[in-house]
Amino acid sequence: MHTHNGRFSYSEAPKPLAIVTALNESHVQATILCAKKNGIQIRIRSGGHDSEGLSYISDVPFVILDMFPLNSIDVDIENESAWVQAGATIGQVYYQIAKKSNVHAFPAGVCPTLGAGGHISGGGYGNLMRKYGISVDNVIDAKIVDVNGNILDRKSMGDDLFWAIRGGGGASFGVILSWKIKLVSVTPKVTVFKVKKTLEEGAIDLVYKWQLVATKLPEDIFLRVVHEVVNVTQKGNTKKTVQVTFIALFLGKTETLLPLVNKQFPELGLKQSDCNEIPWVNSTLYWYNAPIGTPIEALLDVPKEPLSSSFKTMSDYVKKPIPKDAIKSILDLLNQYDGHLKMEWNPYGGKMYEISSSETPFPHRAGNLFLIEYLTNWGEVGVEAKNHYLNISRSFFEFMTPFVSKTPREAFLNYRDIGVxxxxxxxxxxxxxxxxxxxxxxxxxxxxxxxxxxxxxxxxxxxxxxxxxxxxxxxxxxxxxxxxxxxxx
Known part of the structure; x- marks a missing residue:
């Protein structure tokens, strides 16, 4: 339970001395003081999405402090804020906001089962970032238990610690109990679309042009590009190819979106039939690949068993457009991996260029065109399979070296990667x-x-x-x- 990466669910994985399920804040305080007194390390888990498993495994004696029962959400529409406990999922946050208002939202991630404690403390990246910044840009208070068992809020912890936990990884400094978040405004209906193109349909030219326009589109538009290998059937023959999906969120109606996109990105060929107008809360499910019409109660679903599939994430930041010939080479290499590796390119611009790189620990602001997430998935079990797919991940990452940031080669904390x-x-x-x-x-x-x-x-x-x-x-x-x-x- 609350282990979302099968890579760390094998029987030989290091086991904790105990799992402490925190039902109230005093349990957190007691766990810290007891572990400290006895020289035992703790691993703090909220959603269990740590992509390297560092929140629930270790090679030294440790206990797991499970925060997921601390999941209350108190939405205050009048003051456009909410208190969110660390164990609440992002999907639960979206759901509770929507129950109170259809014109409020919170900038956070796509996966609804992410735990608020770790997701926000690592930065919190989502499709409202061009309009409102990332999650930590919209945190106005917090409660944390420090190393001495004291419960601190923004005032008592001081400016430096409050700065550090908003993007610096809260578990480095204490145990996050809750966040006070600032709600942001959205339109009663937003527009979403997915346009899919294969290599044979001119995907390379479209991806190149996307780099030139995605950061310059109005900040109400977030247009992600997903690259993955699919099977296509033509004239009775099936073959592998790379498919590129342009998936968008627009804070407004289709009639406003179409001329904006078709003026700056006419090559995409966006049509009214590609677009759907839905409430913002429903768009969070759409972005999670749920069918249109999925009840919003699906945001409350949390897997009851550990996932059997395994994955590895890595990240990069791109500061200059990647040439067309390089895009072709990248996608040709991607095509060799039988659908086990995909990329998501997330555009910058808008609010992300306006916030100082030192405002929070998250430094990746102006100067970036987009963030790349590399995601390698596999279903096979065993050390041999794991090493095979980790090697695929590393080799592709190395291939990307000439096209991404340098000295340092930047990485995103939420896409935890022990390889850096x-x-x-x-x-x-x-x-x-x-x-x-x-x-x-x-x-x-x-x-x-x-x-x-x-x-x-x-x-x-x-x-x-x-x-x-x-x-x-x-x-x-x-x-x-x-x-x-x-x-x-």
Missing amino acids: GGNTPSNVTSIDIAKSYGTKYFNRNFERLVLVKSKVDHENFFRYEQKTSSYRHNGHAWEKAHKGDEGVK
């Missing part, structure tokens, strides 16, 4: 080890995160196999030495 660097969970003292991958997630914000960590958890109780601030140092000496560095406050 890692450390053992015990007594890591070298700043260089953590900096080698911390800068990929946080760029210059890494340094400020380290300083916050040294102040709020100087004995490094909250740690795991990949943590950007998982070491001790003399905070005062470091601060003095880096006093002039940008990003240190």
Whole structure:
């Protein structure tokens, strides 16, 4: 239960000494104090979507602190806000907002079973980002249990810690109990569409043009591109090819959307028949590939058993358009993987270019054209199958090197990837080890995160196999030495 990656559900996977199911806030406090007293590490799980399993497995003695029973959601439409406990899923958040209003929403992810605790603390990326930014840009308060068992809110935790947990990974600094989120405005009906094109139907030209226009479209439009291998049948013959899906959310009606898209991206050939006007809450299901008309109660569904399929995620940021010939090479290579690997390209522009890269720990703002998520899936079990598909993931990632960000090659914390660097969970003292991958997630914000960590958890109780601030140092000496560095406050 609450393990969404079969890669970590095998019988030999490391087991916790205990699983503590937190029914109230005092259970969280007691777990921290007890584990600290006995020298036991804790792993904090809300939705169980950690793509590297770091929230529920470890190679050292540990206990799991399950947050999913703490899932209350208190929506205040009058003040356009809501308190959301860490164990609530994003789907539950969407559902409860919709029960109170059809013109309010919250910017967060596509998968409704994501846990609010981890999803938001890692940044929270979704299709409202060009209009309103990401989840952490819309957090106005929080409650956290610190290393000493104290429950802190925004005022009592102070500006530095409140800054750090909004995108720096809350589990590095304590246990998130709840978030106070700011609701945003949406139209009573939004427009969604999916336009699918294969390589044979000119997908390469369309993908190239998408790079040039997606960030320049009005901020009410979010137009994602999904690349995947499919089987197509022509004249009785079936063959593999790459299909590119352009999937969009528009805050408005079809009659307004069509001229906007057809003016700047006429090659897409968008037609009225491609479009559907539905309430925003229904669009969250559409983006999760549910059929039009699916009851919104589906947002409340949580898998009762661990998923049998396994997956690996990786990420990249692209700052310059990828040439057409390179796109062809990329898609030709993708076509060799029998549908086990796909890419999602997520456009920037709009609000994402207006927010400073140091406003929160999430640094990936102006200068980026789009974010790539690589997702490798497989159903086979066993070490041999796992290694085979992980090698596929790594080789494709290496192939993409010339086309993505450099020095550092940036990565998104929510798409956790141990491949960008890692450390053992015990007594890591070298700043260089953590900096080698911390800068990929946080760029210059890494340094400020380290300083916050040294102040709020100087004995490094909250740690795991990949943590950007998982070491001790003399905070005062470091601060003095880096006093002039940008990003240190």
